[in-house]
Amino acid sequence: MNFLSHFYFERNNQDENMVIGTVLPDLVKNAHKDWNLYPQKSPELFTTDPKLNSLLTGWKRHLEVDLLFHSSTFFFTETAKLKQLLLPILGDSPVRPSFLAHIGVELVLDHLLVTHHKIDINAFYEHLNNVDDKVLNTFLKKCGSEDTDKFFAFLNSFRSSRYLLSYQKLENISYALQRICMRLWVHPFHETTVSLLNEQLEIYKVMLEQNYLSIFDEIEGKL
Structure with a gap:
């Protein structure tokens, strides 16, 4: 799942450390694609400090939600549907249809949560802004990270741009x-492919809109 779908499960959580913890694995990968962090394997490094422990709890929640999502019938069914819509437009594109369908389903879910007012993006960013960067830096260092400056450069840009607000429009998903x-x-794409991609996502959005909340209800019932 993507940022806003993870936030859905913490939409009523007032602990900014746990909230950012639930999206921290994806923030880390966006900032450092080669970083592989496993704080859940050494919980004793974090449990003595309440803020560090909240970050760890959020991190573990992220892993749990992703596992439930990617093993669900919903995920396999919906990626198969979108893949069939994408196949005719990819032609000689090097992009794997299964990869594009996987990411596409996740981003359209984010889009639907926003357009149906199931989450408040500004509240999400407020949580990110309230996190103590010194605590976050300590967490990453304890995870074995060294170049945290690069991470914070990405995080500060992510905060200031409020990029996720663009998910309100489907063309921005494309x-x-x-x-x-x-x-x-x-x-990855010819110029005309991007326009065709938006058309196929419009078709898929209408299909997904009918039952998109079912996966959130299913996962929430298992957390």
């Missing part, structure tokens, strides 16, 4: 998918 693919492939 743009986000293109940017993600550009991290893996130099020329």
